[in-house]
Amino acid sequence: MIILIAGSSHTGKTLLAQRLLEKYRWPYLSIDHLKMGLIRSGQTALTPEDDRELTVYLWPIVREMVKTAIENKQNLIVEGVYIPHNWREGLGGEYLREIRYLCLAMTRDYIERHRGDILSHGSDIEERLEDDVSWEELIRENEENLRVCRELGERVLVIDEGYEVDFDI
Numbered sequence: 001m002i003i004l005i006a007g008s009s010h011t012g013k014t015l016l017a018q019r020l021l022e023k024y025r026w027p028y029l030s031i032d033h034l035k036m037g038l039i040r041s042g043q044t045a046l047t048p049e050d051d052r053e054l055t056v057y058l059w060p061i062v063r064e065m066v067k068t069a070i071e072n073k074q075n076l077i078v079e080g081v082y083i084p085h086n087w088r089e090g091l092g093g094e095y096l097r098e099i100r101y102l103c104l105a106m107t108r109d110y111i112e113r114h115r116g117d118i119l120s121h122g123s124d125i126e127e128r129l130e131d132d133v134s135w136e137e138l139i140r141e142n143e144e145n146l147r148v149c150r151e152l153g154e155r156v157l158v159i160d161e162g163y164e165v166d167f168d169i
Contacts, residue, residue, distance in 0.1 A: 001026075001075050001098055001099075001100065002066050002069060002070060002075070002076050002077075002078065002098055002099045002100070003026075003076075003077045003078070003099075003100045003101075003102070004078050004079075004083055004087065004100070004101045004102070005017055005077065005078070005079035005080075005083075005102055005103075005104065006079075006080070006081070006083035006087070006101065006103045006104070006145070007081070007103050007104035007105055007142075007145055008081060008104075008105070008106075008138060008141035008142050008145055009081060009133075009138065009141075010106075010118050010133065010138060011104035011105065011106055011142070011159065012159070013080065013081075013104055014030060014079060016079070016102075016104070017030070017077045020077050021077060024075070026075040026076060026077055027075075027076060027077070028076070028077035028078065028079060029062070029076060029077070029078045029079070030079055031058055031062055031079065031080025031081070031082045031083070032080055034061070034062070035048070035054055035058060035080075035082065036048070038057075038058075044057060051081065051082075054082055055081075055082045055083075055084050058080075059083065059084050059087070060090070062078060062080075062082070062083070063087070063090055063091065065078075066078065066095070066099070067091070067095055070094075070098045070099075083101075085145075085148045085149070085154075087101065100155075101154055102155050102156070102157055103145055103146075103149045103154055103155070103156045103157070104156075104159065105142045105143075105145045105146040105149065105156055105157070105158055105159065106118075106138075106142045106158075106159040107142070107146075107158060107160040108139050108142070108143065110159050110160050110161075111135065111138055111139050111142065112135075112139075115133075115135065118133070119133065146158065
C-alpha cells in the first residue's frame with residue numbers, strides 16, 4: 001500500500017506522515033529530502049524556489065519509486081508539495097489499486113484566523129531554517145488545491161475549524 005499526501009506548504013503533510021509512520025510502522029519519503037539531495041549534489045540546476053519546475057522534475061522519479069515499492073509489495077508513505085494534481089498519469093490500474101491519495105487544504109478563513117498557529121507549528125516535525133510565509137500565496141495555493149481536488153474527485157481533508165489532521169487507510 002502506498003499513501004500519497006499532497007497539499008501546500010504548512011498544511012501538515014509531514015506531521016501526518018509521521019503519525020502514519022508511528023501508527024502503521026511504514027516508512028515515509030519526504031519529497032523535500034529528495035529535492036534537496038538532488039540540488040545539493042549538483043544533479044540539477046533547479047533551486048528550492050523553482051516549485052513548478054521541481055514538480056515536473058521530481059514527480060517522474062517519485063512515481064517510479066512508488067511503482068517499484070508496489071511491485072516489491074512494500075508499504076510506503078510519500079509526502080510533499082511536488083505531487084501533481086495529475087499524479088494518476090503514468091500509473092496503470094494495477095498500481096492505482098495500491099495507492100491512497102489525500103490532499104490537505106486549509107480554508108482562507110482558517111489561514112486568516114490561525115496565522116500564529118500555522119507559524120508556531122511549522123517546525124513540529126522538521127526544523128525549518130527559514131519560514132517566510134506569503135499569506136496571500138498560501139491562501140491562493142490552498143484554494144486552488146481544494147478546487148482542483150474536488151473537480152477531480154480526489155480525497156481532500158479540509159482544514160477549517162481545528163487542526164486535527166488524521167487519515168485512515
